[in-house]
Amino acid sequence: MDTIRFYRPSEDYGEFSNFSPHRIHLDGKSWPTSEHYFQAQKFHDPAYRERIRTARSPMDAANLGRDRKQKLRPDWESVKVEVMRNAVRAKFSQHAELTALLLATGDAKLVEHTANDAYWGDGGDGRGRNMLGQVLMQVREALRAAAASE
Template identity: 55%
Template sequence: MAIYFYSTREEYGCFSNFSAHGFELDGVYWPTSEHYFQAQKFVGTPHVEQIRQVKTPKDAATMGRDRTRPLRPDWNDVKDDIMRQAVLRKFETHADIREVLVSTGDEPIVENSPIDYYWGCGADGSGKNMLGQVLMETREILRDRT
């Protein structure tokens, strides 16, 4: 049976990039994996720090999607690996949610986003579910370490 998540208030809310599980990466502290992911779109510019410092992951997402900011030219080539890095560090940092992720066994994990057909499954389930894929890869890495 697949495990669906979307809202941080649900049972598997810790799988969301909006969950309040901060971590250190690239020598600085990130409040959420959403902050880190969105900021990486603008590496080498002041936008990185602006996004890192905003109060909520929703604000970070809004800023990251703002196309008046200069999106790095290689973004489509690097975004999956950046997400992998952020998600792995988040679960490495927090033992409680690491346990939740590993406890899902071999169940498929699906970001039940009605609007995102890349990171989520989309409204009709036809999306790529890349965040779910990244979480399942992370689960394997963490399980192999124990």
């Protein structure tokens, strides 16, 4: 099986990064990137969520989301994968070119290749959990099934 590694939005398959500049519409709001949405969902405070939603860049949104002076929602660890799945599903179903790109990967293994993250990514050495890659492959399967039933 082929493996597709991605990380930076400016590189091959950079569209798979949550930092890619693809606006999503979710929970009645427009979000500049899936990163903005994901980071905002960590908190119950509506004002802080809005601050993240309107952050200038996905990196700014990520930094706000990592601020541990802010109180995380108590169920975050149990819901974070589903939040990511919702963001990724929205992104890849709301942009036809992204749907086509994801489906065109066939059965390739999708890997967020970075030493910076061993949970969402592969940890740089392949030993990470690659949860973002797993979510992308789940969304790909759902999109493939939806396309087949049309």
